[in-house]
Amino acid sequence: MTKPLVCARIVRTQNGAVHFSPTLDRLWKAASELGQPELLLLGNDLKLLERQAEGISGYSKVLIACTETGQALQVEMAAAVVSSLVKEHSSAEWSHILAETDSFGRELMAHLAARMMTALVTEVIAIEDANTFIRPVHAGVIQETVRVSQRDGEDELPVLITIRPTGFPVSDDLIQPTAPDSIQRLDTLSDNERVRVIDEHASPVADQDLTSAQVVVGIGGGVGDKEGVALIEQLANHLGGAIAATRTAVDSGLVSNDLQVGQTGRIIAPKLYFAIGISGAIQHLAGIKDAGAIVSINSDPNAPIHAAADLALAADLRQAIPELIAHISQRSETVLLDR
Amino acid sequence: MAICDRIVVPIKPVPDPEHPVRVSADGDTLLLDHISLVPNPFDAIALEEAVQLRESGKVSEVVAVTLYGDAGEGILRTALALGADRAIHIHSDDPFSEDALTIAEVLATVVKKESSALVLAGKQGVDHDRGAVPIMMAVHLDWPHITLASRVSLHADGRVEVVRDTELGTETLALTLPALITAELRLNEPRYASLPAIMKAKRKPLERVDLADMLPERSIRPPRIQRVAVRERPARPVGERVASVSELADRLKAHGLGV
Numbered sequence: 001m002t003k004p005l006v007c008a009r010i011v012r013t014q015n016g017a018v019h020f021s022p023t024l025d026r027l028w029k030a031a032s033e034l035g036q037p038e039l040l041l042l043g044n045d046l047k048l049l050e051r052q053a054e055g056i057s058g059y060s061k062v063l064i065a066c067t068e069t070g071q072a073l074q075v076e077m078a079a080a081v082v083s084s085l086v087k088e089h090s091s092a093e094w095s096h097i098l099a100e101t102d103s104f105g106r107e108l109m110a111h112l113a114a115r116m117m118t119a120l121v122t123e124v125i126a127i128e129d130a131n132t133f134i135r136p137v138h139a140g141v142i143q144e145t146v147r148v149s150q151r152d153g154e155d156e157l158p159v160l161i162t163i164r165p166t167g168f169p170v171s172d173d174l175i176q177p178t179a180p181d182s183i184q185r186l187d188t189l190s191d192n193e194r195v196r197v198i199d200e201h202a203s204p205v206a207d208q209d210l211t212s213a214q215v216v217v218g219i220g221g222g223v224g225d226k227e228g229v230a231l232i233e234q235l236a237n238h239l240g241g242a243i244a245a246t247r248t249a250v251d252s253g254l255v256s257n258d259l260q261v262g263q264t265g266r267i268i269a270p271k272l273y274f275a276i277g278i279s280g281a282i283q284h285l286a287g288i289k290d291a292g293a294i295v296s297i298n299s300d301p302n303a304p305i306h307a308a309a310d311l312a313l314a315a316d317l318r319q320a321i322p323e324l325i326a327h328i329s330q331r332s333e334t335v336l337l338d339r
Numbered sequence: 340m341a342i343c344d345r346i347v348v349p350i351k352p353v354p355d356p357e358h359p360v361r362v363s364a365d366g367d368t369l370l371l372d373h374i375s376l377v378p379n380p381f382d383a384i385a386l387e388e389a390v391q392l393r394e395s396g397k398v399s400e401v402v403a404v405t406l407y408g409d410a411g412e413g414i415l416r417t418a419l420a421l422g423a424d425r426a427i428h429i430h431s432d433d434p435f436s437e438d439a440l441t442i443a444e445v446l447a448t449v450v451k452k453e454s455s456a457l458v459l460a461g462k463q464g465v466d467h468d469r470g471a472v473p474i475m476m477a478v479h480l481d482w483p484h485i486t487l488a489s490r491v492s493l494h495a496d497g498r499v500e501v502v503r504d505t506e507l508g509t510e511t512l513a514l515t516l517p518a519l520i521t522a523e524l525r526l527n528e529p530r531y532a533s534l535p536a537i538m539k540a541k542r543k544p545l546e547r548v549d550l551a552d553m554l555p556e557r558s559i560r561p562p563r564i565q566r567v568a569v570r571e572r573p574a575r576p577v578g579e580r581v582a583s584v585s586e587l588a589d590r591l592k593a594h595g596l597g598v
C-alpha cells in the first residue's frame with residue numbers, strides 16, 4: 001500500500017488575515033487516489049496550526065511544523081524539514097509527496113526534488129496509477145501523460161507531485177468527518193539566515209476563495225478605470241461571486257496581482273465565468289478552460305473571447321453591466337414578492 | 340567598479356506561444372516543426388534585467404546559456420542581439436524535456452565554471468510551466484534564491500533587494516550575493532532587437548560545448564520521467580451569440596444558470 005504525504009501551508013499574514021489553503025480537501029482527494037494520506041501542515045502560528053489540525057478530516061496523521069513565532073515561513077525552511085523527515089523515516093515510508101501548484105508548493109517541490117534527487121511531476125490534473133500522471137502543457141492546449149520509473153537496484157524514492165486543484169473537485173460528503181488518529185508537533189523550523197524579509201504587504205483579498213468559487217467575474221483591460229472596477233464588484237456582489245483579472249488589468253493597476261488568472265496566474269474552474277472587457281489571449285484562456293460555462297461581454301464582435309465563450313454578447317460593458325445588475329436585482333425582488 | 344563580475348542568464352528555446360501546438364494524426368507526437376522557436380518570454384525578461392544592470396555599470400558582463408540541439412544557436416544569437424555580451428551553447432540532441440534535474444545540474448555547472456555570483460532566470464518556461472529548473476539550480480549551487488521578482492535592486496555592498504509578488508501579496512526580501520533570482524512578467528518590458536544590434540550580435544562570442552564533455556558525474560540517478568502519451572485538450576463546444584442583456588439573462592436561465 002502506498003502512502004502519500006500532503007504538504008500544505010497555513011500562515012497568518014501581517015495584517016492578521018489567515019491564509020488557509022482552500023484546497024486541502026482537493027489535495028486530499030488527489031492523495032487518496034494514491035493511498036491513505038498523511039498531512040504536514042506548515043505555518044508561522046502554532047496555535048492556529050494546532051486548531052486547524054484538530055478540525056481536519058480524512059488524514060490519519062497530521063504533522064505540524066512551525067516557525068519561531070512571527071517569523072515568516074520560507075520555502076527553504078520547509079524543504080529542510082521535509083527532507084529530514086524522509087531521511088529519518090526510511091525512504092520507503094512515503095510513496096509520494098504532494099503540494100498545491102501555487103508559488104509555495106511549486107517551489108517547495110522543486111527544492112526537494114533537487115535535494116533528494118527524485119522525480120518531480122508538476123500541475124497534475126489526473127492520476128492514472130501510482131506512477132502515471134496527466135498534466136497540461138503548452139498553455140493547456142495539450143495534455144501529456146508521464147510515467148515515472150525507479151531505476152533498477154536503487155532505493156525507491158518518493159515521487160514529488162504538485163496538484164492543480166481544479167482537476168480534483170470534491171463533493172461535501174466525500175470526506176468522512178473523522179479526526180486524525182495522531183497529531184504530532186515537530187521541532188521549530190530553523191530560520192533561513194540567507195534570505196531576510198524586510199517588508200510584507202498582505203493582499204487585501206488574499207482570503208477570497210478564488211479557486212473554489214462557483215461564480216467568478218473576470219476583469220479585463222477593457223474595464224478601464226476604478227469606476228469600471230466598482231461596477232464589476234457590484235455585479236460580483238449580486239452574483240455572490242469572486243473577482244479575477246487578466247494580466248492587463250493587473251498591470252494597469254486596476255486590481256492586485258494575486259487576482260491574475262491564466263497560464264502564469266491562477267487556474268480556476270467555476271461553474272460560471274464572466275469575462276468582461278477581456279480579449280481572450282491564450283495565456284488567459286489557459287486559466288479558465290475548465291469553467292462550466294463562459295460568458296463574454298466585449299464591445300469588439302471579433303474579440304477571440306467570443307469564440308471561446310458559451311454565451312457571447314458584443315456590447316459596451318458600461319451599458320451592459322448596469323443592465324445585467326438591474327436584471328438580477330429585479331429577479332431577486334420577484335423571488336421575494338413570490339414568497 | 341562593478342558590484343558583480345558576471346550574470347548568467349539561462350535561456351530556454353520554446354515554441355512561439357502565439358502558435359497553438361497540435362498533436363500528429365496518429366496521436367503519438369507533438370507537431371512542433373512548423374512553429375518557430377523563441378526565447379522563453381520570462382527568460383527574455385531576466386535577460387533584459389541583466390542587460391540593464393550591465394548598462395548601469397553595476398555588472399561587467401552578461402552571459403546567456405542554452406542547453407539545446409542545433410536550434411539553440413539561433414536563440415543565443417537573439418539573446419546576443421538583445422544585449423548579452425557572450426553566449427554558451429551546450430549542445431545536445433536529446434531534448435531532456437522531462438528531466439529538469441539534469442538540466443539544472445548542467446546549468447549549475449556552467450555557473451560555477453564561469454564563477455558568476457548572480458543568476459537571473461525566468462520564473463517558468465511557457466511550454467511546460469514547471470518553474471523548477473532555476474530553483475533546482477540554486478539547490479545545486481547551494482545559493483539562496485528568490486522567485487517571482489517584480490523589482491530587483493543591486494546595492495554596492497553586494498546586497499540585493501527583491502520585491503516579490505505571490506498569492507499572499509507583495510513582500511520585499513533581501514539577500515547577499517551569490518544568489519539566484521527568477522523574473523516575473525512585470526519586472527520589466529524587454530526591448531526589441533534593433534538592426535544594428537542584430538548585426539553586432541553576429542560578431543559576439545558564442546561558444547559551443549558538447550553536453551557529453553560537460554555532464555557532471557553523479558552518484559544518485561533520479562527516477563526516470565517519460566512522456567507516454569499526448570493528446571489535444573478536448574475543445575469546448577461552440578457557443579452562441581446573444582444580442583442583448585435580457586437575451587443573455589434568459590439563456591443563462593435556460594442553461595440552469597439563473598443569475
Ligand SMILES: Cc1cc2nc3c(=O)[nH]c(=O)nc-3n(C[C@H](O)[C@H](O)[C@H](O)COP(=O)(O)OP(=O)(O)OC[C@H]3O[C@@H](n4cnc5c(N)ncnc54)[C@H](O)[C@@H]3O)c2cc1C
Nearest residue numbers: 220221222246247248262263264265277279284299300317
Ligand atoms: C509570458 C506571458 C504570460 C502571460 N500570462 C498571462 C496570464 O496568466 N493571464 C493573463 O490574463 N494574461 C497573461 N498574459 C498576457 C496576455 O497575453 C494578454 O496580453 C492579456 O490576457 C490581455 O488582457 P485583456 O484581455 O484584459 O486586455 P486587452 O488585450 O487589452 O483587451 C481588452 C479588451 O477589452 C475590450 N473592451 C475595451 N473597452 C470595452 C468596453 N467599454 N466594453 C467592452 N469591452 C471593451 C476590447 O475590445 C479588448 O478585447 C501573458 C503574456 C505573456 C507574454
